[in-house]
Amino acid sequence: MPAIHDFATWEPLLSLLGAEHADQLVADTSRVAGSISSTGWSLSYGLPPRGQSIAPHDQQAITRAAAPVQRALAEADIREVLFAADVSPSGQTVLHVFGTSPAVESAWGSRSPSPGTLVLVDGVVAEPWRRLPEPVPGAVVAPSSDPALLERTLRERLPDAVGATEEEIAAAEERLGVTLTDELKALYRVTRVGPAGPDASGDWEAYFAEVQTAESAVGCELFSLDGLFVADASRRPCPWQYAATEAVVTPSDAAVQGLVGSPGWIAFGSNGGDTFAVDLTPGPRGHLGQVILIDHEQSIGAELYGESLTELVLNLFESSDRAGRQEQRLPVTAWVGDGHDLVDVASAAHPDLEVVQIFRWSGTPLSLAPIAGLPRVRTLTAHPGTLADPLEITGLTGLEYLALGPDEWRVLLDAGAVPRGLSAACVAVRGDEHPLGVLDVANDLLALWDRPLIAHTTVTGHIGDSGLSDS
The missing domain is CATH 3.40.1580 (SMI1/KNR4-like)
Structure with missing residues (x-):
């Protein structure tokens, strides 16, 4: 068995992450997650306040704990993996290791179980990258x-x-x-x-x-x-x-x-x-x-x-009259959600509309009906839980990119209503979704386009009481 799938390889890192979440382990199982490559990592351990650098002792601790995993990745010639581990108060741990797929653009830097962007049509780039002068x-x-x-x-x-x-x-x-x-x-x-x-x-x-x-x-x-x-x-x-x-x-x-x-x-x-x-x-x-x-x-x-x-x-390239790039949003792109341009989708409706991004929203879930049938809408991203009816997506007939939460994707999958004109898709997560559910949705989408699936390995073990202490 490759060392990357050996619990002993992961034990030092999981012990370190488990120690930081020890207060959560008193009465319940805690989940730690992140991404790691042979040259770096994205973990929640020792995160400093915004604008500050990680403390040297935390950096050294992560370096030591991550080293066995990084060596195993290098030995197996694996670029990176996502992982999530459910740690019980006793230290019993179920570790999920998610591999890569040539059909997935990396979600490098993610501390949640997001597999990244699913490239459903090989070689196709987003519309702005196809646009000619x-x-x-x-x-x-x-x-x-x-x-x-x-x-x-x-x-x-x-x-x-x-x-x-x-x-x-x-x-x-x-x-x-x-x-x-x-x-x-x-x-x-x-x-x-x-x-x-x-x-x-x-x-x-x-x-x-x-x-x-x-x-x-x-x-x-x-x-x-x-x-x-x-x-x-x-x-x-x-x-x-x-x-x-x-x-x-x-x-x-x-x-x-x-x-x-x-x-x-x-x-x-x-x-x-x-x-x-x-x-x-x-x-x-x-x-x-x-x-x-x-x-x-x-x-x-x-x-x-x-x-x-x-x-x-x-003038030796001394320009005195530079005209910079102008930031453009409405009516071509629309940001909807708390603290953004709009608080409803209807306000975004315009024949030139191409991109709709729905961010976190504390109000009533939003309807997509006002933008149904608009000829140029090609991108929709919706934070999990913000849509009133995911099936309204069928009214957006020109979509090439769609990012939804796992539950919204499951509604479309179960109804056979996933837009088949998509070139790429993303399973957006809030961080509390179980990684296996996210993986199942991602692989179901990849299977619709007969694309290579994301590999998954489950490893169990015990990180020991010492791993849960503050020492």
């Missing part, structure tokens, strides 16, 4: 764009630089599948910034000196000609759980289209974290070839950084 036939280059001035300026700043040949520029265009703007061509005619690494001589010092010199002349960390890439949606991967709740919105006065990525975003530089790109698919009020900034902390959208590469290089 809208054509803007009237888009033109900005008045400040002047490739000849740009090239002269850079030659003055980089008199010893080695530029790319026309053949090398043409090869880059063929590799990328796009025609570079005249400004980009002018830039790389002056300096190709070396290859994507040192030359055949292995002269790293000379290579980095060239990169730094080009950065000083241009004003940003410049990619080599070989390092140019298309910043399309595939460059910004995002788990279904979050991607499904995003929306692509481009206001009529926007300079940049609110996309995840575009085949017309040609990335050429960086500020050390974010990416600069030339935009060949601008928004309604943008310019062809404008420079945009793609924020590495955002999963969607970009902001206008400058109307032309010429303007920015002349």
